[in-house]
Amino acid sequence: MNFSDAVKIAMNRAGVTKQELSESTGYSYQHIYDLLAGKRRWNEETLQKVCDALGLDVIVSEASIPFEHNVHVTADYDSLVNENNRLRNQVGHLKDAIKSLTEGW
Template sequence: MNFSESVKKALKTRDLSPTDLARLTGYTPQYIHNLLDGNRRWNETTINKACDALGLKIKVEPD
């Protein structure tokens, strides 16, 4: 699962919209929609802000 899909799942679980995530992270709704649609790339800052806003943790595991 890619990061955008994980964020979409977290939004649905928490009954939040991408616009809510934009408000929580300080980004514009259009920017968040572009990230989620794959039109923009996630960077370390946006990933960290999204994780903080949604209570997500990134876990790296070997295959």
């Protein structure tokens, strides 16, 4: 199930129409329609406004985060943070190397 489907279910359970949701979020009916139809992408602000209007909370779990198949996934949060920091350092070193190689061009 994607987020739009979850919103549709919540709307149905609460008896909220697209028009009512558009009015409570400040978005046009067409904007809400396009979001729910998958014709427009959700962003953080839109997610927050719609969740607030419907009384929903967004919970992100490790299982819902997509990973590339060549990345080792671990449930240990500290390991993920350490790996993230290591990769950021490598990117920083690469940027420095590129900068030094291209100086004077």
